[in-house]
Amino acid sequence: MSTTTVLQKAAGYKAAGRVFNFGAGPAVMPLPVLEQIQQEMLNYKGTGMSVLEMSHRSAPFEEIIHQTEANIRKLYNIPSNYKVIFLQGGASLQFAMVPINLLAKDASADYIITGSWSQTAFKEAKKLGQVRAAASSESTGFDRIPAQSELQLDPKAAYLHFTSNNTIYGTEWFEEPVAPEGVPLVCDASSDILSRPLDISNYGLIYGGAQKNMGPAGLTVVIIREDLLARTPANLPAMLDYRLLSDKGSLHNTPPTFAIYATGLVTNWLLENGGLAETEKRNRAKATLLYQAIDNSQGFYKGHSQPDSRSRMNVTFRLPNENLDKTFIKEAAALGLEGIKGYRTVGGIRASIYNAFPYEGVEALASLMKTFQEKNS
Numbered sequence: 001m002s003t004t005t006v007l008q009k010a011a012g013y014k015a016a017g018r019v020f021n022f023g024a025g026p027a028v029m030p031l032p033v034l035e036q037i038q039q040e041m042l043n044y045k046g047t048g049m050s051v052l053e054m055s056h057r058s059a060p061f062e063e064i065i066h067q068t069e070a071n072i073r074k075l076y077n078i079p080s081n082y083k084v085i086f087l088q089g090g091a092s093l094q095f096a097m098v099p100i101n102l103l104a105k106d107a108s109a110d111y112i113i114t115g116s117w118s119q120t121a122f123k124e125a126k127k128l129g130q131v132r133a134a135a136s137s138e139s140t141g142f143d144r145i146p147a148q149s150e151l152q153l154d155p156k157a158a159y160l161h162f163t164s165n166n167t168i169y170g171t172e173w174f175e176e177p178v179a180p181e182g183v184p185l186v187c188d189a190s191s192d193i194l195s196r197p198l199d200i201s202n203y204g205l206i207y208g209g210a211q212k213n214m215g216p217a218g219l220t221v222v223i224i225r226e227d228l229l230a231r232t233p234a235n236l237p238a239m240l241d242y243r244l245l246s247d248k249g250s251l252h253n254t255p256p257t258f259a260i261y262a263t264g265l266v267t268n269w270l271l272e273n274g275g276l277a278e279t280e281k282r283n284r285a286k287a288t289l290l291y292q293a294i295d296n297s298q299g300f301y302k303g304h305s306q307p308d309s310r311s312r313m314n315v316t317f318r319l320p321n322e323n324l325d326k327t328f329i330k331e332a333a334a335l336g337l338e339g340i341k342g343y344r345t346v347g348g349i350r351a352s353i354y355n356a357f358p359y360e361g362v363e364a365l366a367s368l369m370k371t372f373q374e375k376n377s
């Protein structure tokens with residue numbers, strides 16, 4: 001298909017009332033899921049009410065939350081000795097909940113700093129106990145993932161924390177860091193959760209906000225190994241207590257019911273479309289197309305991340321100057337390619353291409369990159 005045809009199709013997509021949403025989050029959701037939500041909005045499965053109106057103690061909602069958990073367990077093949085908890089507060093609340101629950105007063109925890117969110121997690125944990133930076137890529141502008149040999153790990157650490165994908169800088173871990181024996185690995189997987197298969201048994205705890213790959217904003221999923229729940233101190237506030245929230249089946253208080261319902265639909269969609277192995281193939285194909293456009297531009301487009309650390313979720317790059325950045329963003333918006341402006345503290349361009357982002361939108365952006373370069377070189 002010619003570049004012109006691809007761009008014409010993108011413009012037609014916009015004319016029909018939808019855009020290609022490259023936003024970093026809340027992000028694009030699968031169109032079939034949105035359509036099912038629309039169909040069920042007023043009357044969910046004959047109940048005569050919307051999920052928005054439904055009691056979280058009702059039988060229909062209990063079925064929803066149990067099915068959503070079952071879907072996540074099936075997608076990740078989660079072992080039986082792990083609990084899945086549905087929470088509120090986003091990943092930002094987990095920056096505090098992890099050390100409150102897992103870091104004893106006389107212990108220390110290790111953090112690997114690879115971007116703004118891992119930095120923020122480190123700073124929050126510092127308020128609550130002893131933590132240390134086991135490695136950082138800040139000196140090179142967070143453009144890479146540290147090698148295992150660079151990690152200065154404490155064999156007695158309470159846990160080792162890392163952020164698997166860095167939305168702002170566009171880097172991603174494709175092999176998790178190896179923690180010392182007996183040290184639980186804790187992962188903020190907010191922006192690449194459910195994007196590829198993982199061996200959950202390598203982790204002590206994984207958490208992530210739903211609004212990038214799983215569903216709408218308002219839901220956070222925590223997957224935690226059961227033995228770690230014993231670390232939770234007595235007399236924690238109830239809403240910060242992993243053990244209590246797990247024991248109550250995520251129903252200690254009213255959970256984000258609609259977000260759980262929508263996440264159930266998204267995870268159904270993932271299962272129906274080949275599970276995480278096929279999801280990874282689709283994500284790799286989309287990212288490859290954009291990175292090829294960068295690499296074949298003779299330097300007109302400059303990627304931020306080093307090639308071996310390139311994220312499949314967030315492709316970040318710059319044009320020769322800021323004026324061209326602005327013009328590119330404007331021309332993209334005219335074609336219905338929205339949300340590509342880089343993070344406010346970084347600038348440049350960021351294309352977030354999560355699970356639900358269609359390949360056709362990536363084709364359109366790559367085509368625009370080609371024609372824009374031809375006009376402005």
